[in-house]
Amino acid sequence: MPTTDLSPAGPALPIALPVDVTTVAHLQGPFAPVVEETAAADLPIEGELPRELDGVYLRNGPNPRFTPLGSYVYPLDGDGMVHGMWLSDGRARYANRFVQTEALRAEEQAGRALWGGLLTGLIPDSSEVGPELGGQPKSLPDINVVRHAGRLLALAEADCPYCLSPTLDTLGRETFDGMLPAGMTAHPKVDPRSGEMVVFCYLIEAPYLTWATIGPDGVVTRPPTPVAGLDRPVMIHDMALTERFVVLVLGPLYFDMQAALSGGSLLAWSPQDGTRIALIPRDGGPVRWSHIDTFWSWHGANAFDDGSGPDAPVVLDYVQWNQPGGLVPGPTQGALVRATINPRTGAVGRDIIDQGTMELPRIDDRVIGGRHHRIALVAVTGKRPVVGGDHDALNFVDTQTGERVQWDAGDLAVSEPVFAPRPGTHDADQGWWITFATNRTNGESWFLVLPAHGPETGPVARIRIPTRVPLGLHGSWLPTQE
Structure with missing residues (x-):
């Protein structure tokens, strides 16, 4: 989620008009939403699709069903649309x-958007959408x-997820x-x-931040x-x-509800506060806090314990x-960084692995929490x-050597790469990186296997x-046999 303009555009209006799509870059070109739901089998393949790839690649992303009202902030606004590519026996199908x-169904019944964009603050009342949805913000999974x-x-960014069927039909909210x-x-x-899933959730009201396990x-x-210390x-x-540990990076980007209600920005950047890193013991012990110079991070690649003792450092790679x-306002400078955190003293050392404009880091998910x-x-x-x-x-x-190689996609706008391992292997060099890509010139879309x-x-x-x-955000490779 690297580039979003949340500058206040003045107080929210009681009536929001549809945005002018021609003035919003993230509603045009490779970002332009699609409203059709498509299913197609036996797709044409250029090159040779590895027959070992057996499963489905799913990717989610913001895709407004109707022209947004008042404002559109990519990628925090927009209805969820999941794209799937099923691979088996050298063949491919897409849907x-x-x-x-519930909110999207209400808008489909009305034939237009009913909720305003993030900057607009327009929420329909019960007379328009019924008592269950009236006065409630729109769910955006x-x-x-x-x-x-x-x-x-x-x-979603911070909300209940929605459960889907294997054919991507929506089954309902999951609590x-x-x-x-x-x-x-x-x-x-x-x-x-x-096999445990660890989750966290930030909240507008106290306790502000919680974590849980499934x-x-x-x-x-x-x-x-609750995570103590906020x-x-x-x-x-x-x-x-x-x-x-559960590792969280807390940049000084705060929710300011009073400012938003008076026509200001919902989010306030306070660089004078510095950035904090929380190490939350998974056994339930007290949170270990580190306080360092200000930076922002949308995404981490992975973290691991560098040793087995209680004082073993935690290594975190992130953008x-x-x-x-x-x-x-102002220019941004990006880098892939390795932080080494002392859980006893809170000291943090940082080394730059690579510099430039980059995002959405992914590893082989089979080594999450271990060395990558x-x-x-x-x-x-x-x-x-x-x-x-x-x-x-x-x-x-390569995090061991620092070597970086690049594939130039040319006219293709590429999405997040996800690793699909070769079945029966454990080496991160044995497998493929897969992603969607769309041509900026002619709008053709492709599924790529590298x-x-x-x-x-x-x-x-x-x-x-x-x-x-x-263009969308994050996804998963789900092999048929796990």
């Missing part, structure tokens, strides 16, 4: 579906899609038998050793537990996990920015003009999709 929230304990979950009534953020982490059977094993609401998009790009050696990211080459959130390259970084060994050589297979796939 996309809206996440059918448009950020991520994961599978855990047999549940397929479309995830885990009422144990997680406030939901979770869009980046839970599943421990590959235990067992491999889908039952909540730790209810929402006195105001703060936005935190991602988390990392080690065998000992760092000098400020949240687009949220505040490969990170893949979307990147910008600087060879062609792209707007924020559009990327024209994929970077692949070899994990030598990804800079480009795709070994390109699957033509019969409809345009807008």
